Amino acid sequence: MKGIKRLAQDLNISIGTVSRALNGKSDVSQETRARVMEAAAAMGYVPNQAGRSLRKGNTNAIGFIYEGEVGTTGHGDTFFLGVFSGVQDVLSRHHLDLVVLPCPRDDDPTEHVRRIMARRMVDGLIVSATRRKDSRIELLNRAGIPFVALGRSSTPGTYPWLDLDFAGVAGQATDRMVAAGHRRIAVAVPSNDVNLGFVYLEGYKQALARHGIAFDPELVLRVASSEEGGYQAGHELLSMDNRPTAVLLIYELMAIGLYRRLNEAGVRPGRDVAVVGFRESSLSRFLSPTLTSYRISLRSVGVMLAEALLASMPDYAEHYPMGLVHRVLPLELVEGESDTTFVSAAGRRERDP
Template sequence: MIGIRELARHLDISIGTVSRALNGKADVNPETRKRVLEAASTLGYAPNQSGRSLRRGMTGLVGVIVPSDPEQTLVDSVFAAVLNGLRRFLSGRGLDLAIFLYVEAEEDAFSVLQRIAGRRLVDALIISQTQRSDPRIGYLLGRSLPFVAFGRCELEEDHAFVDMDFDAAVGGAVERLAALGHRRMAALVPAGELNYSHLITEQFQATLARLGLPHKAGAVHRCSRGKGGGYEAADALLAEQDIPTAVITADRKLAIGLYKRLNEAGLAPGRDMSVICVNCDAQAQFLSPVLSSYQADLPMLGQELGRALQAALTAEKTGLPAAEFPQILMPMRYVEGGSTSERSGART
């Protein structure tokens, strides 16, 4: 591939004339334009996108900031499916998706956001893993950089977000388990300030109360993220005097750790302890027994993020009222597996 200087040198005409011909300006002789376009095609001319971006004040990029840690080297399968749906939506509108990685043990998400926003590396941002009280939201609201949150936080006004309907999923999971006769349940959620952990915890406790189950009917175990966290939480559950007969997990990795510890104890998910995951994907089918779960249409969720982002970009240009920003809760459907049954025979 060659640039505009090489193309002009090859044709022995000025860079300005080549530029006007490539951009379809009317003041270029038709024969000259034809020569330029034919040479550009033959020689593999590639425009300088950096220069174009500077002139337009746009990069054509949408950024997503993704943490990397031992349990999540890049993105998990749920997030990957969402990003694929988002990428497809953006590519159809001439935009590209840029992923910015950072190591959680070395720096925090807010510092990374400040650096990217301060340098204006992208035209818009999608922030993920929203916290209960997320400083990134307030920071971005004070800047002219359009953004959409993948997930809610306590501050829901004045910005667009797309999230899964965890309230409906958790409520449905508890109701299903109660209908199967389970009266001692536990919920496994990641420790820390991730907002979806709080949403799951609150709905879990609220549904137990609504069903009139006793206070000790449910316990919430906050554990480290990933399979190791699920394993450690399961170990703690098995050490309790009254072992829960049913468990709700916040994601598939926690469920995998739970499965492993139960198997080591000679117990089987479904037979000895019912398990439902409320934030899962099609990978649940590869567990044995198949994990009962609530699943969202993840590619569609990615497309909804794209639509919300498009609205945010439009709002930046037109001054659209904040009340018009999309705030979308994506429904999740229940997928029956083999990990649930009538009141299981776990040790008591």
């Protein structure tokens, strides 16, 4: 407090104004905030965040619950690194820190959240890998802890969520394959209970129904969301008596394993089997043939997640008056060469001229 008093005296403004400027409050002008920050830096004054947190009962930190190893979900996946960047951009406006809270694959996700709550580590949470029935959501709702879910869930409750348009992508990709003459279209989805797999599969089923094509459960390949899962999907596809002419992948890095398994059998992706991935990634662009996929700005996803969370927190709601956020984020088609195969009326696989 002595540092704040000294700043107030030197600048000839009130202690309250200095405190609000240091805390980034919106009722302080940019000019005054700049004067306070400049004077604080010259004095070498650093706010006592620990003491402030004890007084206010908060931590000035937001947690991001992430399952798996820090940095990747597969060997080359940078999805969350891009999202983290957008989240931090928003949090920095309010002098909040992002704390990544990885949940090991062998840990129980609900118990992981329970420990975070017990230790009062953060003021709010971003929850990913949302399950169809997610006990973490029930736990956080009962405790009244602010959170936003990355992914929809059928779990009841009033909470914000954002999701990528898995159903829309599945429907568009299926329409694209049907337009090219394909009728036996396989789909690779996660083998776990993460809800995005159910949403994607429903979009695929609805698209088949639109085109009068019967749904065949044999064409649903439930594999791990990884390169190894893609290899397994390729193996299962090759083992079918009536092999599909096309396959849709919910996870872009599955394509790496799929390509390898198909090539081992002398089956060329893009020539003998049409392939459509989900999200465009740096690795998928260097596959041969290049992978047809869908694009979204990960930084923008992170920005929207952070803003949706802060909109639900009383201390920040005035900055983000959008209310309760429920939003599905569209993706943009990026045409590659992996789905240029089309099927003629005679059932032959051919290349587009």
